[in-house]
Amino acid sequence: MLLNVDQSNPELESISSLQITTKVNNNKMASKKIRTAQIRLMSSHQEVYEPCDDSFALVDALLADCSNLLKHCPALCMEIGCGSGYVITSLALMLGQEGLGVNYIATDINPHAVSVTRETLNAHGVDAELIITDIASGLEKRLAGLVDVIVVNPPYVPTPEDEVGADGITASWAGGENGRCVIDRILPVADHLLSEKGWLYMVTLTANNPSEICLQMREKGYASRIVIQRSTEEESLHIIKFWRDSDIEVFKNEKVMTEKSVPARLMDYVLTQFPLFSFWRSSDSDNKLIQRNPVHTDLDAKDLLRIQFHPVSHSLQSVRYENFDLWGTLGIMSFCYKCS
Amino acid sequence: MRLLTHNMLSSNIKGVTNGFPLRIEAEKVVEKTVEMNPDFLKKMFDKIQWKAFVDGSRAMGFTELPEEVDSSVLESDEFLSRFHHALLELHLEEGALVCPETGRRFPVNKGIPNMLLHEDEV
Numbered sequence: 001m002l003l004n005v006d007q008s009n010p011e012l013e014s015i016s017s018l019q020i021t022t023k024v025n026n027n028k029m030a031s032k033k034i035r036t037a038q039i040r041l042m043s044s045h046q047e048v049y050e051p052c053d054d055s056f057a058l059v060d061a062l063l064a065d066c067s068n069l070l071k072h073c074p075a076l077c078m079e080i081g082c083g084s085g086y087v088i089t090s091l092a093l094m095l096g097q098e099g100l101g102v103n104y105i106a107t108d109i110n111p112h113a114v115s116v117t118r119e120t121l122n123a124h125g126v127d128a129e130l131i132i133t134d135i136a137s138g139l140e141k142r143l144a145g146l147v148d149v150i151v152v153n154p155p156y157v158p159t160p161e162d163e164v165g166a167d168g169i170t171a172s173w174a175g176g177e178n179g180r181c182v183i184d185r186i187l188p189v190a191d192h193l194l195s196e197k198g199w200l201y202m203v204t205l206t207a208n209n210p211s212e213i214c215l216q217m218r219e220k221g222y223a224s225r226i227v228i229q230r231s232t233e234e235e236s237l238h239i240i241k242f243w244r245d246s247d248i249e250v251f252k253n254e255k256v257m258t259e260k261s262v263p264a265r266l267m268d269y270v271l272t273q274f275p276l277f278s279f280w281r282s283s284d285s286d287n288k289l290i291q292r293n294p295v296h297t298d299l300d301a302k303d304l305l306r307i308q309f310h311p312v313s314h315s316l317q318s319v320r321y322e323n324f325d326l327w328g329t330l331g332i333m334s335f336c337y338k339c340s
Numbered sequence: 341m342r343l344l345t346h347n348m349l350s351s352n353i354k355g356v357t358n359g360f361p362l363r364i365e366a367e368k369v370v371e372k373t374v375e376m377n378p379d380f381l382k383k384m385f386d387k388i389q390w391k392a393f394v395d396g397s398r399a400m401g402f403t404e405l406p407e408e409v410d411s412s413v414l415e416s417d418e419f420l421s422r423f424h425h426a427l428l429e430l431h432l433e434e435g436a437l438v439c440p441e442t443g444r445r446f447p448v449n450k451g452i453p454n455m456l457l458h459e460d461e462v
Contacts, residue, residue, distance in 0.1 A: 075380055075383050075384070097374065097375070098374040098375055098376075098377060098380070098428055099374070099375030099376070099377055100377065101377035101379050101380035101383075102380075103344065103380070103428075105345065105348075109456070111452075111454065111456075114452050115450070115452070118450065118451070118452065127372075127374075129341065129342055129344070129345040130451070130452045131341075131345070131349075131452065131453050131455060132452060132453065132454040132455060132456055133352075133454075133455035133456060134455075134456065134457075137352040137455060137457070138349050138350055138351070138352040138455040139348055139349060139350075140350075140352075141350045141359075141360065142347065142348040142349065142350055142360060142389070143348045146348075146387060
């Protein structure tokens with residue numbers, strides 16, 4: 001059973017504000033108890049990318065998700081492209097070290113960057129295994145399926161192709177066409193290295209077409225959500241978190257069922273469940289599944305609430321909300337809640 | 341570079357089919373004490389290729405690991421502390437990792453292996 005619901009319901013409008021409140025609280029909590037790398041302790045080198053808005057946004061995303069990360073109990077965490085070491089150092093400060101059963105690996109193609117990362121880690125009293133290599137070359141065979149958390153601030157700036165992977169600092173930002181050249185090489189490697197419960201956090205720029213990246217990852221079975229969206233003078237950054245989600249397969253295969261109205265009482269029940277929903281982004285490859293709300297205002301036309309019931313027991317199976325404009329440039333925003 | 345990392349590294353040269361394990365040439369080994377976490381050790385035990393690990397630890401001067409093991413050794417505190425020491429406390433500071441198939445040496449300087457390939461190796 002499938003239905004579309006009028007978006008003017010005040011309960012629905014409160015979702016985004018509720019989510020934001022939670023994030024703010026998390027940040028406050030995090031800033032009280034949890035340390036990140038300090039700029040005054042950072043090492044530097046003229047050929048190494050210094051922590052900038054993108055690095056700060058990635059660390060802020062990790063902070064915002066810190067309580068989840070701590071519960072996740074990762075054994076192996078990895079940074080691909082560690083640069084100055086700001087991110088891997090912050091992660092190690094957040095999640096702890098060997099005594100807590102957490103170990104870190106960081107790679108960079110730039111030998112100067114790896115040396116700077118070593119100094120930054122030392123200055124903060126934390127440790128990680130460092131390797132000078134291209135993405136994860138040399139690790140792919142034996143590290144497959146073992147990494148629980150991967151963080152990446154890739155070279156995402158659109159540039160001529162011949163600047164990609166160049167010597168020195170250029171490699172830290174040169175991303176080729178649409179800034180996707182290195183990103184598109186990293187994604188399959190990350191998929192290969194991540195454990196069953198593995199999470200990937202990645203910085204993207206609007207020019208990288210993040211919604212397409214999410215779709216690509218969805219085809220590999222990953223759900224995703226934007227942890228932080230931040231616009232600076234020069235760029236609009238999205239920090240996206242990916243995780244394997246068996247539900248993705250379910251939605252891929254699901255068929256559109258007939259639309260029927262649902263008793264108001266049941267609708268009320270559904271709406272009371274909203275605080276439980278987690279946000280995640282996705283889009284259907286099968287256009288038939290995307291049902292736009294037929295109600296007349298512009299806003300309504302962008303939203304869809306799709307509720308699925310069990311065909312026999314009529315119990316609530318899943319709720320799915322999609323908004324085609326909420327994230328502006330990103331296209332479709334949606335979240336999904338599956339009842340057990 | 342720890343033996344944990346050594347156990348996860350293979351030669352990445354184009355055309356090499358059996359690039360694991362890399363043979364360790366140790367010039368300088370340092371020890372750094374870290375806190376032990378038995379759960380982590382138990383988790384990693386299944387993932388470690390034991391022969392490569394024992395050979396690696398010997399190349400770094402540590403000879404107290406048994407040649408053959410099964411999961412029953414995890415009951416022994418003595419084993420766990422040796423395993424912990426070899427896996428996480430020994431660091432190859434200076435030396436090289438040698439590809440078992442081609443003999444190509446990947447240098448390790450200041451504890452950092454350099455796995456970058458030359459153009460004709462990619």
